[in-house]
Amino acid sequence: MKTFVVGIDAGGTSVRLRWKESASGIEEQVRLPAAPDGGPEPALELLRQVPGEVLALTAGITKVSRGDTKAAWEQTLRTACPTAAVNVVPDFVVAFHGAVPEGVGLLCVAGTGSVIYGESGRGESVRVGGRGWEYGDEGSGASVTAELMRRTLRACDGLWPHTPLTRAVCATLETDDAALVGERGRQRALSFGRGFLVQLVAASAQNGDDEAKGLFTGAAGWLARYVRAAHAQLDFAGGEVVRVVCVGGMWELGDWMHPPFELLMARWLPGVITTAPRGTPCEGALRLAERSVL
Incomplete structure (x- = not known):
């Protein structure tokens, strides 16, 4: 029977599975939409496509520290692959090993959320930030959106004058009533994600708006601070x-x-050298799975 190692990248939007045959080294990748609750069901369906025995499997998942998410993934994957070495880790760990193949450096993730993760040549690792939109994730799309919503609400409440950017938010939400701005902002966040104003800020920055540029500069500054802390x-x-x-x-x-x-x-x-990623999170997951059977 053919044997394989498997890497899984389970993001909020899609689940990607990449396998590599032990004998030939040939790789394949498949994907499915993620489950609404972030559960392992799509990965289970993708595993059925692997044409042989799975020797090792590493899965990088979101919200790994919340509730019983990790336990549910581990149980499902171990049931599906009872003889495999199964490892479930945070999604930023597989992203790091995809982006930094040699495994020494720092990964600065800034999307809807943010997190810094790094590893040294001594085998040490560190995570800084990534504490969720409620209390952290500085430098992310969620934090930029939240800051702009605060400014807009303060202007609507008369604390200070409107700016072109806060006016643009009101136009997007089709109201300048503070109560409605807040409620419609929450609805937009649920429908389009917590970074729903980032593209508006980007368009305003492109048109020369200094406030919009300043929001991005502030986001970059927070991320640099987090990187410095991780490095130390x-x-x-x-x-x-x-x-x-x-x-x-x-x-x-x-x-x-x-x-x-x-x-x-x-x-x-x-x-310190700032570089582009040299591989994908799914490649990083596969790399970690390979190392577990070396």
Whole structure:
């Protein structure tokens, strides 16, 4: 019977599964939409497509620390692959090992949420941030949206004058009544995600709005602070080349985020190299699965 190692990247939108045959080294990848509750059912369906015995499986999942999410994934995967070495880790861990194949450096994730994760050559690891939209995730689309909603509500309540950007928010929500702005903002967040105003901010920045540019500069500054904290906690060896890899939708907004971030990196962490990711989270999951059977 053919044998395989398997990597799974279970994001909020889709679940990707990548397998590699032990003998030939041939890889295949399949995907399905994610379950609404983030459960393992799509992964179970994808596993049925693997044409042989699974020797090792690593899955990177969202919300790994909330409730019984991790336990549900582990039970489902171990039931489906009873002889396999199964490992369920946070999604940012597989993203790191996809983006940084050598396993030394820092990953700065900034999408709807944000988190910094890194590993050193000594085998140490650290996570900074990623504490959820309620209390953290600075530098993310959710935090930019929340800050702009606060400014808009304060303007609607008469605490200070409206700006072109807060007026644009009111136009998007089709009201300048504070109570309705808040309620419609919550509805938009449920329907379109907690970063629902990021594209509005990006368009305003493109049109020269200084407030919009400032929101992105502030987001980049928070992310740089988190990277600096993670770097200090890992205490990289003097000879190690430390790479900071930036991934996520906030980094894909053009030049509004990268220049202020890289300026702070040069000031705070000279010698650190900022690079693009060199692989996908699903590739990282597969890489970790391979290592577990070496």
